[in-house]
Amino acid sequence: MNQLSFVILSTGLETLKELRGALASNERTRLLAGGDDAEQLFPEIVRLRPNAAVITLGAEAERTLKFVERLAAECPQTAIICASRDASPDLILRSYRAGARDFLRLPVINEEFQTVIERTAEFCSTQTDAPKKRGRAVAVFSSKGGCGTSFIATNLGAAFDAPTVLVDLNLQAGDLSLFLGLEPKFSIADLVENRARIDDSLLKSYVVPHTSNLSLLAAPREADLADDIEPEHIFEVLELLRERYDYVVIDPQHTFDAITLSALDQADDVVLVLTLDIPAIRSTQRALALFDRLGYPRHKVRIVVNRWSKQIDLDLRQVERFLGERVTGYVQSDYNTAVNSINLGEPLVKSDPTSRIATEIRHIAASITGAGVESEIKEPRKGLWGAIFGRPVGAISNAGLRTRLGKDKATAAI
Numbered sequence: 001m002n003q004l005s006f007v008i009l010s011t012g013l014e015t016l017k018e019l020r021g022a023l024a025s026n027e028r029t030r031l032l033a034g035g036d037d038a039e040q041l042f043p044e045i046v047r048l049r050p051n052a053a054v055i056t057l058g059a060e061a062e063r064t065l066k067f068v069e070r071l072a073a074e075c076p077q078t079a080i081i082c083a084s085r086d087a088s089p090d091l092i093l094r095s096y097r098a099g100a101r102d103f104l105r106l107p108v109i110n111e112e113f114q115t116v117i118e119r120t121a122e123f124c125s126t127q128t129d130a131p132k133k134r135g136r137a138v139a140v141f142s143s144k145g146g147c148g149t150s151f152i153a154t155n156l157g158a159a160f161d162a163p164t165v166l167v168d169l170n171l172q173a174g175d176l177s178l179f180l181g182l183e184p185k186f187s188i189a190d191l192v193e194n195r196a197r198i199d200d201s202l203l204k205s206y207v208v209p210h211t212s213n214l215s216l217l218a219a220p221r222e223a224d225l226a227d228d229i230e231p232e233h234i235f236e237v238l239e240l241l242r243e244r245y246d247y248v249v250i251d252p253q254h255t256f257d258a259i260t261l262s263a264l265d266q267a268d269d270v271v272l273v274l275t276l277d278i279p280a281i282r283s284t285q286r287a288l289a290l291f292d293r294l295g296y297p298r299h300k301v302r303i304v305v306n307r308w309s310k311q312i313d314l315d316l317r318q319v320e321r322f323l324g325e326r327v328t329g330y331v332q333s334d335y336n337t338a339v340n341s342i343n344l345g346e347p348l349v350k351s352d353p354t355s356r357i358a359t360e361i362r363h364i365a366a367s368i369t370g371a372g373v374e375s376e377i378k379e380p381r382k383g384l385w386g387a388i389f390g391r392p393v394g395a396i397s398n399a400g401l402r403t404r405l406g407k408d409k410a411t412a413a414i
């Protein structure tokens with residue numbers, strides 16, 4: 001049979017170690033996440049939808065049982081197993097009443113543990129719930145403003161050939177509604193406020209349609225409406241959207257604040273946008289280093305150069321070596337075309353689909369969806385890549401980053 005996935009909420013490190021050891025010694029079980037912070041773990045459980053969650057009850061049993069109740073209501077397909085050193089009939093009864101399906105005495109007794117695993121497997125085999133839709137979350141990010149993330153996010157959202165929602169996470173000063181020529185009445189703040197009672201029709205009333213496939217969840221009109229929005233709310237909102245759209249394209253702020261990190265964590269893909277200037281290259285390198293520290297797999301991140309032009313005298317291989325990552329997209333610099341489309345409130349991929357910018361954005365979209373790039377786009381790209389990387393290695397200008405700034409300054413600067 002398939003492995004059973006587990007999440008553990010423990011009362012301390014020792015208990016976590018003990019339970020983790022018990023799970024590790026059983027080849028039918030797999031631990032997805034563990035920790036002692038219930039509030040942090042809750043959204044993880046909702047997202048991961050494990051087969052079972054082991055919840056340990058310690059000194060604050062009453063509070064933890066409230067958590068069990070919440071979890072049982074939110075994730076009925078997850079078998080909740082309460083575990084405690086106090087195996088009094090009273091606590092066992094209260095655990096079952098809160099929604100637990102089983103009770104495990106601590107310290108773990110091997111035989112009992114095997115029985116609990118078997119009962120969990122039995123419960124899981126009865127779960128015939130159709131899996132919920134889970135759209136792909138794509139964050140378009142740059143830790144430096146002005147690189148064109150909103151422009152790329154909007155066009156990427158319009159390039160997906162499936163129901164897509166754009167989420168404006170610039171909660172203080174979002175402007176995606178302008179990019180799409182929309183005047184939203186509601187915003188993400190309304191969705192957050194009413195998230196507990198969201199159904200399809202209420203959600204539809206909070207997003208604004210741009211085309212039949214593309215909608216916008218706007219940023220609040222007044223900055224102070226965003227004051228009460230917490231990272232866990234964003235997590236929940238993105239989950240709700242993923243259940244209803246094939247693609248959720250997120251345009252976060254240019255800082256590593258908790259809300260942005262919550263969105264980046266949840267994203268399946270991070271399109272990391274930079275322009276070819278030293279401050280942007282350096283902040284991209286810092287972002288990549290942070291992503292490494294956060295444990296993001298490198299395949300989650302795609303680097304896209306915006307406002308690319310042949311005239312930029314930078315050795316791109318050197319930039320890639322410096323970043324330690326390949327650049328996967330080059331969006332042409334074309335100020336008039338970009339600004340016109342923004343002023344018209346119409347993404348270029350729709351208003352001027354044959355433009356070089358639109359062609360490249362569609363290529364990036366296709367690399368995310370895994371669809372083959374249409375043949376009409378292939379040729380110009382070949383030319384573009386040829387222009388960049390086709391030169392023989394010896395011919396690549398050594399000028400690169402260093403001479404742009406003066407030999408020693410460049411290395412020091414980045």
Ligand SMILES: Nc1ncnc2c1ncn2[C@@H]1O[C@H](COP(=O)(O)OP(=O)(O)O)[C@@H](O)[C@H]1O
Pocket residue numbers: 142144145146147148149150151152306307308331332333334335336338339342357
């Ligand atoms: N490929 C491009 N060529 C020329 N101008 C661009 C391009 N992409 C974006 N811009 C311009 O850059 C400016 C900043 O873009 P925006 O998307 O608002 O950046 P960000 O969201 O990263 O702060 C806009 O005026 C936009 O027209």
Ligand SMILES: [Mg+2]
Pocket residue numbers: 149150151170
């Ligand atoms: Mg922006």
